[in-house]
Amino acid sequence: MFYREAGQFKTSYEADGQILPIRQDRIALFVTLAVALLALPLISSPYMLSAILIPFLIFALAALGLNILTGYAGQLSLGTAAFMAVGAFASYNFVARIPGIPVLLAFVLGGLCAAMVGIAFGLPSLRIRGFYLAASTLATQFFVVWCLTKIPWLTGHSSSGVITAQKMEILGYAFDTPERKYVLVLGVVAFMALLAKNMLRSNVGRSWMAVRDMDVAAEVIGFRLMRTKLLAFAVSSFYCGVAGALYAFAYLGTVEPEAYNLDLSFRILFMIIIGGVGSILGSFLGAAFIVLLPVFLNILAHGLALPTSVASNLELMTFGALIIFFLIVEPHGLARLWQIGKEKLRLWPFPH
Amino acid sequence: MSFFFEVLIGGLLSGVMYALVAIGFVLIYKASGVFNFAQGAMVFFAALTCVGIMDKFGLSLWLAIPATMVAMIILGLAIERVVLRPLVNQPEIALFMATIGLAFFIEGLAQLLWGSQVHKLDLPIEDVPLQYLLDNFNIIVSQFDVIAAAICGVMVIVLALLFAKTKVGRALRAVADDHQAALAVGIPLQRIWAVLWAVAGLVAMVAGLLWGARNGVQFALTFIALKALPVLILGGFTSVPGAIVGGLIIGASEKLAEVYIGPLVGGGIEGWFPYVLALLFLLVRPEGLFGEKIIRRI
Numbered sequence: 173m174f175y176r177e178a179g180q181f182k183t184s185y186e187a188d189g190q191i192l193p194i195r196q197d198r199i200a201l202f203v204t205l206a207v208a209l210l211a212l213p214l215i216s217s218p219y220m221l222s223a224i225l226i227p228f229l230i231f232a233l234a235a236l237g238l239n240i241l242t243g244y245a246g247q248l249s250l251g252t253a254a255f256m257a258v259g260a261f262a263s264y265n266f267v268a269r270i271p272g273i274p275v276l277l278a279f280v281l282g283g284l285c286a287a288m289v290g291i292a293f294g295l296p297s298l299r300i301r302g303f304y305l306a307a308s309t310l311a312t313q314f315f316v317v318w319c320l321t322k323i324p325w326l327t328g329h330s331s332s333g334v335i336t337a338q339k340m341e342i343l344g345y346a347f348d349t350p351e352r353k354y355v356l357v358l359g360v361v362a363f364m365a366l367l368a369k370n371m372l373r374s375n376v377g378r379s380w381m382a383v384r385d386m387d388v389a390a391e392v393i394g395f396r397l398m399r400t401k402l403l404a405f406a407v408s409s410f411y412c413g414v415a416g417a418l419y420a421f422a423y424l425g426t427v428e429p430e431a432y433n434l435d436l437s438f439r440i441l442f443m444i445i446i447g448g449v450g451s452i453l454g455s456f457l458g459a460a461f462i463v464l465l466p467v468f469l470n471i472l473a474h475g476l477a478l479p480t481s482v483a484s485n486l487e488l489m490t491f492g493a494l495i496i497f498f499l500i501v502e503p504h505g506l507a508r509l510w511q512i513g514k515e516k517l518r519l520w521p522f523p524h
Numbered sequence: 525m526s527f528f529f530e531v532l533i534g535g536l537l538s539g540v541m542y543a544l545v546a547i548g549f550v551l552i553y554k555a556s557g558v559f560n561f562a563q564g565a566m567v568f569f570a571a572l573t574c575v576g577i578m579d580k581f582g583l584s585l586w587l588a589i590p591a592t593m594v595a596m597i598i599l600g601l602a603i604e605r606v607v608l609r610p611l612v613n614q615p616e617i618a619l620f621m622a623t624i625g626l627a628f629f630i631e632g633l634a635q636l637l638w639g640s641q642v643h644k645l646d647l648p649i650e651d652v653p654l655q656y657l658l659d660n661f662n663i664i665v666s667q668f669d670v671i672a673a674a675i676c677g678v679m680v681i682v683l684a685l686l687f688a689k690t691k692v693g694r695a696l697r698a699v700a701d702d703h704q705a706a707l708a709v710g711i712p713l714q715r716i717w718a719v720l721w722a723v724a725g726l727v728a729m730v731a732g733l734l735w736g737a738r739n740g741v742q743f744a745l746t747f748i749a750l751k752a753l754p755v756l757i758l759g760g761f762t763s764v765p766g767a768i769v770g771g772l773i774i775g776a777s778e779k780l781a782e783v784y785i786g787p788l789v790g791g792g793i794e795g796w797f798p799y800v801l802a803l804l805f806l807l808v809r810p811e812g813l814f815g816e817k818i819i820r821r822i
Contacts, residue, residue: 248617296803299810303559303620303761307753308806311799322790388820434750438624445621481640488632495625499618500610 175517191369208358213351221350222423224463229354229361230418232459235443236368236452237411242441243450244372245404246384247297247305251312252412252440257432258286258316259413260337260420261326267338268328275340279360279417286413287406289316294405298398301387313434320429327429334428337421353422360418364411369452371407380404442491446498448507457506465490530663531783532776537669539775540676541734545752546759546767547680548727553761555700555720557616558608561623564749565630566725570596571732571741575645576638585647589733596725599630604721609714631746643741647733672734679730680768683723687764692719700762754798758805760815769813774798 175196182188192198216225238252263282266273293312297305320326320333327333340347340356347356371377379400382390391397420427439462447458466487473483502508545563552560574592577583583591607626611619649671653664687693698706699716707713735745755774759766781797811817 248620296806300806302616304757304806304810304812306559306620307757308799308803310750310753311796311803314796314799318792318796322792438628441621441624482636485632485636485640488628489636490632492625492627492629492632496607496622496629499614499622499625500607503614503618 175514175520191366191373205362209355213354218350221354224467226350226354226357226423227419228459228463229357230415230423231440231443231463232456233361233364233418234412234415234440235447235455235459236365237408237415238440239444239450239452239455240368240372240380240411241404241408243444243448243454244377244384245380245401245408246387247294247401247404248302249309249408250306250434250437250441251293251309251316253416253432253434253436254312254316255286255290255409255412256416256419256436257320257429258289258409259283259416260427260432261320261335261429262286262413263417264335264337264420265326265328275338275342275421276360279414279421282417283410283413286416287410290405290409290412291402294402294409297401297405310434313437317429317432332428334426335420336426337424340421347422357418357422360414364414365452365456368411372452376403442495444505445495446505448505449503451505451507453510454505454507457510461506465494526661526663529661530665531779533663533665534669535776535779536772537665537673537775538779539755539772540673540768541731541771542748542751542755542775543768543771544676544679544727544731544734545748546755546771547683547764548724548731549752549756550761550764550767551683551720551727552724555696556608556717557619558623559616559620559761560724561620561749562603562627562630563724563728563752564746565627565634566596566599566728567732567735567748568741568743568745569599569630569634569732570725570729571645571736571745572634572638572643574729574733575643575736575741579643580638589729592729593726596729597722600721600723600725601718604714604718608717608721627746627749631743635743640743643736645733645736645741647737649737668738672738675730675734679727680764683727684764686723692716696720751798754802756812757802758812760812762816763812763814766812766814774801777801 175194177194180193180195182193187193192201212225213221234252234256237255238249241247241249259279259282261282262285263278266278266281267275270278289312293309296308300308324330324333327335340353342356347353372380379390379395380403382393382395383397383400383404387397390400416432419431424431443458443462444455445458446461447456448454469487469490470483473480473486478486498505545567548563548566549560552558552563570592573595574585574588577588577591578585603626607622608619611622649668653666685693687696695706695711695716696719698709698711699713703713706716731748732741732745735748739745751774752771755767755770757770758773759768759770778794778798782791782794785797786793806812
């Protein structure tokens with residue numbers, strides 16, 4: 173009744189090809205964005221902003237990057253955190269070594285560095301696939317973190333390998349409080365999500381999906397496998413790289429290479445499994461879920477007065493059990509539940 | 525020169541231990557197409573359970589081992605029943621991700637049951653250099669490593685006989701070739717899987733006890749799974765001999781690289797060297813040393 177496209181006629185090709193063809197969706201998106209941009213910074217506490225909302229947005233961006241690679245192009249990767257690390261440390265170096273470089277440009281350049289590393293480690297995907305590839309992306313994970321710990325030039329010759337991200341300043345305007353950082357992150361993430369949505373609707377996205385569904389067939393009908401796969405690696409790593417830079421600059425501030433360990437890669441993988449593989453909305457839902465779950469479990473453990481060690485082990489078990497539960501019960505994740513909800517709303521109040 | 529051989533032999537012997545973990549992977553992959561990321565967690569679980577039983581109930585090692593065996597069989601059966609059965613016929617990737625979830629769950633469970641502090645595990649094998657080699661060739665080789673390698677060897681022979689000679693082994697191979705055909709000729713697929721997971725649990729236990737005795741029973745044991753992965757890539761996912769040869773190559777090359785290349789680049793290359801080696805090898809031969817050639821059709 174409320175969610176129905178009846179009476180919304182499309183009279184031009186532009187109208188037919190727009191991103192959200194149903195008016196209710198457009199309104200919902202604008203309301204969400206308006207709330208996120210105007211209301212949340214005002215009503216949220218600094219803790220809420222810097223410990224929940226900022227990491228949520230950053231993880232959502234990283235999950236989006238992984239989703240492009242795994243969900244849309246079908247190349248399983250366990251090295252997401254490594255690309256984030258490249259983005260973060262490259263951005264740090266650009267800001268440190270080029271005086272007066274705009275910080276956003278440094279993020280973009282950091283993302284491009286991550287993309288180049290992504291292409292280098294994506295090369296094996298032309299010959300190997302599936303689990304072999306998943307295992308070999310672990311090489312990225314270990315190699316990159318090792319490089320960052322062992323090559324002092326990359327970490328600005330700091331003795332412990334820990335870097336302190338510089339202040340973010342755009343046109344003389346410093347993004348230093350939680351509210352300002354949040355707005356900046358929100359802007360970057362919203363822009364890149366829109367970009368991803370459009371890329372996935374275009375021939376690039378379709379070629380990725382063709383390769384995902386059956387790469388031999390895609391090659392036979394004329395997709396160039398090498399170009400398509402490497403492009404997927406490059407774009408995915410770019411997204412992860414920017415997310416990694418934001419992770420260092422807007423969230424942690426001070427960061428060591430070990431922060432981008434295998435555990436982080438797994439957490440991002442869990443986000444796309446729970447949120448929905450092959451869905452942009454799913455990346456956001458999954459990130460929200462994985463960020464909020466430990467907070468929720470902490471409150472619960474505190475309420476039940478459990479010792480910390482028990483609580484942290486219960487957290488591990490809950491994560492594991494949830495992954496298995498989702499894979500068995502709803503392999504398409506939270507995004508699919510949302511879709512089912514919308515379909516039900518279209519038919520409401522009649523079941524058929 | 526004797527130093528070179530010392531490093532080489534040490535590497536080969538630790539390679540045998542990697543191979544043991546890798547064999548657990550291969551068993552499950554061969555018969556069910558599941559890439560079991562939880563194998564490392566199972567190794568950890570087994571070692572911690574054994575130590576935990578000894579600590580909490582004051583049992584001797586010889587009573588704790590059978591008790592751990594029972595625990596591992598129950599764990600294996602439970603995994604088959606709860607996780608795998610509902611996921612039959614799902615894409616391989618989904619199964620793989622499920623085993624990542626499983627790994628987290630088992631790690632949490634093990635520490636919840638037995639605590640997360642580092643334990644010491646004493647096997648009745650002494651960690652002393654073999655006198656004969658020391659006297660004649662001036663090479664230090666730990667007796668513990670040799671005996672551990674021998675145990676692994678026996679384990680591999682038993683597994684090979686199990687596969688080749690017994691009825692269950694034939695059924696396992698049939699299931700590996702084609703699930704549906706195996707079902708059609710009356711092989712109880714799910715019972716075979718249950719057996720398989722139980723056997724994988726036992727292999728994990730042997731690996732857990734040996735590694736635990738050597739490095740202490742601690743969370744780091746789960747990373748052995750990560751060591752076993754390049755072994756698998758190199759050897760091929762479906763081949764037990766591949767796992768052994770791969771283990772030997774990885775073990776030896778990793779130690780040699782650490783000793784001879786490590787100092788040039790700052791050390792700590794053991795973590796990624798096996799992966800890069802395996803990756804380079806894959807570029808030449810994508811199915812691994814002994815893997816089945818993958819023929820893809822539209």
